[in-house]
Amino acid sequence: EALQRLGRPVKAIVKHLSDEQLVVAQGRENLERRDLSFIERALFAARLEDHGFARSALTAALAVHKGNLSTMITVARSVPEELIVAIGPAPKVGRPRWEQLAELLPKTGDRWRQAIVSPGFDALESDSRFARALKALSPRQAKKTKQVIKSDTGAPLVQIVQGKDRLQFTIEEKSAPAFGSYLIEQLPEIYAAFRRRADV
Structure with a gap:
């Protein structure tokens, strides 16, 4: 222009x-x-x-x-x-x-x-x-539930976390030093007892 x-x-x-x-x-x-x-x-x-x-x-x-x-x-x-x-x-x-x-x-x-x-x-x-x-x-994450097992004195012994596909145990070694080893030894018998109960 x-x-x-x-x-x-x-x-x-x-x-x-x-x-x-x-x-x-x-x-x-x-x-x-x-x-x-x-x-x-x-x-x-x-x-x-x-x-x-x-x-x-x-x-x-x-x-x-x-x-x-x-x-x-x-x-x-x-x-x-x-x-x-x-x-x-x-x-x-x-x-x-x-x-x-x-x-x-x-x-x-x-x-x-x-x-x-x-x-x-x-x-x-x-x-x-x-x-x-x-x-x-996105898929919604399942909420985890947490439970703490305590001794007679109130000290935490085991923390249990329940997820969708997994149950997790965490043992407090300071509160019960030998409990973890004992539990590992007993697991086969515990599982066998569970199977016997399931078969009843």
Whole structure:
């Protein structure tokens, strides 16, 4: 516009680009303008493939190898776009954690929907939203119960921790120095007595 007012001519080079060339140029421009996160690049690639662009064009646009592009598209297709949009770019979250999230989704039904509408979710920054969603989908750890067996004087003898698949005994050697050795010696007989009782 300024050159128009001055009445000065300007030289311009006009290039006719194919759709694929345009995508490559746009992708490189986006990469140069800002550092796109893994999921932003993955979603960009998946959307372009949905519009019929060849993967050769996408590898050029995103400057990635074919194998990496395949992984990106697989993750983008495995995670609902609604969830990706709700989480946002998550700049500190790389491929391994997105793959972890994608693997959990088929096992957890619509639990992710509950996560993105949970109180305070929208107020979190993007990386924290990802962390909350991942936590909501992760297997819940079974609570361990703890019991302490004490002597007549109140000194702790044995600490028993009951987990989901394990029962753990910790013997306080200071309170009963020889008790651990005695218990180890008696375990075969104790187990045999248990088996006899179970057979009754």
